[in-house]
Amino acid sequence: MRNILVTLKYDGKYYHGWQIQKNAVTVQETFQNGLKSTLGDLPDIKGCSRTDSGVHANMYCLNFHTEHKIPCERLIYALNSRLPKSMAVINAEEVADDFHARYSCKGKEYIYKIWNNRIREPFLDGYAFHYWYGLDIDKMNEACQYFMGRHDFTSFCTVDNHRPKGDFHRTITDLHVDKNGDLVTVTVSADGFLYNMVRIIVGTLIGVSEGKFKPSDMEYIIRSCDRTKAGVTAQPEGLYLNKVIY
Amino acid sequence: MRNILVTLKYDGKYYHGWQIQKNAVTVQETFQNGLKSTLGDLPDIKGCSRTDSGVHANMYCLNFHTEHKIPCERLIYALNSRLPKSMAVINAEEVADDFHARYSCKGKEYIYKIWNNRIREPFLDGYAFHYWYGLDIDKMNEACQYFMGRHDFTSFCTVDNHRPKGDFHRTITDLHVDKNGDLVTVTVSADGFLYNMVRIIVGTLIGVSEGKFKPSDMEYIIRSCDRTKAGVTAQPEGLYLNKVIY
Numbered sequence: 384m385r386n387i388l389v390t391l392k393y394d395g396k397y398y399h400g401w402q403i404q405k406n407a408v409t410v411q412e413t414f415q416n417g418l419k420s421t422l423g424d425l426p427d428i429k430g431c432s433r434t435d436s437g438v439h440a441n442m443y444c445l446n447f448h449t450e451h452k453i454p455c456e457r458l459i460y461a462l463n464s465r466l467p468k469s470m471a472v473i474n475a476e477e478v479a480d481d482f483h484a485r486y487s488c489k490g491k492e493y494i495y496k497i498w499n500n501r502i503r504e505p506f507l508d509g510y511a512f513h514y515w516y517g518l519d520i521d522k523m524n525e526a527c528q529y530f531m532g533r534h535d536f537t538s539f540c541t542v543d544n545h546r547p548k549g550d551f552h553r554t555i556t557d558l559h560v561d562k563n564g565d566l567v568t569v570t571v572s573a574d575g576f577l578y579n580m581v582r583i584i585v586g587t588l589i590g591v592s593e594g595k596f597k598p599s600d601m602e603y604i605i606r607s608c609d610r611t612k613a614g615v616t617a618q619p620e621g622l623y624l625n626k627v628i629y
Numbered sequence: 630m631r632n633i634l635v636t637l638k639y640d641g642k643y644y645h646g647w648q649i650q651k652n653a654v655t656v657q658e659t660f661q662n663g664l665k666s667t668l669g670d671l672p673d674i675k676g677c678s679r680t681d682s683g684v685h686a687n688m689y690c691l692n693f694h695t696e697h698k699i700p701c702e703r704l705i706y707a708l709n710s711r712l713p714k715s716m717a718v719i720n721a722e723e724v725a726d727d728f729h730a731r732y733s734c735k736g737k738e739y740i741y742k743i744w745n746n747r748i749r750e751p752f753l754d755g756y757a758f759h760y761w762y763g764l765d766i767d768k769m770n771e772a773c774q775y776f777m778g779r780h781d782f783t784s785f786c787t788v789d790n791h792r793p794k795g796d797f798h799r800t801i802t803d804l805h806v807d808k809n810g811d812l813v814t815v816t817v818s819a820d821g822f823l824y825n826m827v828r829i830i831v832g833t834l835i836g837v838s839e840g841k842f843k844p845s846d847m848e849y850i851i852r853s854c855d856r857t858k859a860g861v862t863a864q865p866e867g868l869y870l871n872k873v874i875y
Contacts, residue, residue: 394751439752459748468754502705505640506685508714510752 384448387455388478389462390627393470395439396509396620402433410434410470414445417465421458422451431484431627432491435579437619439510441494442473444627446484482629490556492572492626493581495617497589500565511566512585512621519592520562523569526591527558529601530571530584537608539584540577541616551577551608560588570625579616587614630694633701634724635708639716641685642755642866648679656680656716660691663711667704668697677730677873678737681825683865685756687740688719690873692730728875736802736820738872739827741863743813743835750811757812758831758867765838766808769815772837773804775847776817776830783854785830786823787862797823797854806834816871825862833860 391414399407403415411430419425426447434440453461455475462472481487496511498504503513533554540551557572569585587604590596595614596604604612637660645653649661657676665671672693680686699707701721708718727733742757744750749759779800786797803818815831833850836842841860842850850858 392751394754463748468749469751471749471751473748502719503709503714503717505638505715505717506756508640 384450384480386446386448386478386480386482387458388444388446388474388476388482388484389458389472390474391440391443391445391470392473393440393443395434395437397467397469399436400434400438401430401443407436410440410443413467413470417462418447420465421461422449422453429484431488432576432624434624435619435622437509438622438624440624442626443624444484444488444629446478446482448480484627487629488575488627490572490574490628491576491624492557492570492628493576494623494625495569495571495581495585496621496623497567497569497585498565499562499567504565507566509620512618514567514589516593518560518562518567518589520560520567522591522598523560523588525598526588526596526601527560529598529605530555530558534605535608536577536580536605538604538610538613539580539587540610541579541583542610543578553577553580558584572626581622582617582619583610583613583615585617585621589617590614630696630726632692632694632724632726632728633704634690634692634720634722634728634730635704635718636720637686637689637691637716638719639686639689641680641683643713643715645682646680646684647676647689653682656686656689659713659716663708664693666711667707668695668699675730677734678822678870680870681828681865681868683755684868684870686870688872689870690730690734690875692724692728694726730873733875734821734873736818736874737822737870738803738816738818738874739822740869740871741815741817741827741831742867742869743815743831744811745808745813746811753812755866758864760813760835762839764806764808764813764835766806766813768837768844769806769834771844772834772842772847773806775844775851776801776804780851781854782823782826782851784850784856784859785826785833786856787825787829788856789824799823799826804830818872827868828863828865829856829859829861831863831867835863836860 398410401410428447431444458475498511498513537551555573561568644656647656674693677690704721744757744759783797801819807814
């Protein structure tokens with residue numbers, strides 16, 4: 384059996400997230416349809432993570448086992464001809480038999496885009512969160528420092544009874560805010576992420592800019608392990624899974 | 630009567646061009662609906678040009694006369710709250726009574742975006758022309774030189790019996806091709822443009838890269854005043870009206 388790792392890019396505007404759902408078009412279902420039509424049968428697909436409805440991916444990894452002999456290079460083009468234009472296979476390669484897109488993952492990077500101008504940007508509708516008021520980038524970056532390292536991030540996780548409980552410790556290796564003209568980007572890397580973790584961090588950083596929190600409040604909020612102490616969950620459309628590290 | 634100049638940005642993916650049509654949603658109609666709802670009545674709107682279906686505008690100018698006393702700054706936000714997210718009013722200002730968005734225009738700049746990679750870019754679907762094969766940027770730029778200055782551009786104009794015949798001379802002040810990673814951008818400035826002129830120039834420059842034409846063939850093609858001598862009309866989705874000069 385060959386084990387094939389596929390790297391995908393997709394515009395989340397058109398999908399209700401990764402995972403197959405009844406009554407909603409998802410990335411997984413759409414990809415599966417293209418894969419089945421290419422290979423003739425449908426292998427079990429392992430995705431690197433769930434992404435929420437409206438969330439984008441510059442890099443999303445998945446793997447599957449197959450007996451099919453199609454060369455990886457040809458698989459890329461065969462799949463792309465069968466997939467909608469809102470997604471693209473950017474790579475396909477053979478990996479070790481025990482490779483698993485989710486369990487072999489060592490870390491991920493997300494970016495969150497904010498269009499920071501009173502006037503909206505039509506070309507970023509669905510691709511960045513539109514925030515009217517001036518953002519205090521320095522204050523936000525000051526707050527970022529408190530997130531660095533290994534912490535229990537329960538305060539930055541949406542309670543979801545459908546997801547397994549477990550260890551809420553994660554290690555954040557990078558968190559910073561950049562401003563390029565009117566486009567503000569939050570970048571965050573970690574060994575793993577809890578449900579809605581990036582969106583709650585971003586909502587809390589915006590709260591810092593708004594004066595709802597002081598940068599130093601982050602320490603207490605993290606330590607409290609209480610979701611109600613952190614800021615709001617930022618809207619999904621600014622979020623991009625940017626890198627998956629194996 | 631106040632004469633108001635409005636600058637608009639719009640995502641052409643959602644519109645059948647600027648001009649009002651039966652049975653198709655256009656930018657003009659959509660803007661008029663927002664303006665009527667803001668001012669209470671509908672003034673006559675003069676647009677700076679027609680744009681084709683699927684063509685975008687980073688800057689589109691229009692003007693209208695009104696007795697309404699709303700300050701220009703407030704008009705921007707009032708209009709944006711009434712317009713769809715695929716367009717935005719980025720400026721509004723009072724101008725001299727005889728100003729006309731079309732007739733007062735001294736020149737325009739268009740850009741044409743080409744995604745030049747065998748693998749498509751999902752986030753540029755509808756925002757750049759996807760061209761698979763390697764483009765010879767140097768050769769294209771060599772061809773560009775022949776377009777500079779004042780010429781009869783009949784060879785680069787789609788015959789359209791619905792448009793007034795007239796002088797086909799235009800003065801091109803800039804035409805060049807840039808490459809930034811996999812994104813190739815053609816920039817062209819002129820005192821005015823004929824119907825489909827930019828798209829035919831781009832189609833012809835791609836023909837130069839493909840070896841269908843030599844760069845020096847441009848001289849003969851322009852002189853022939855014969856549309857059949859030039860290249861194909863490039864697809865609309867890569868085209869952006871980028872600047873309007875008064």
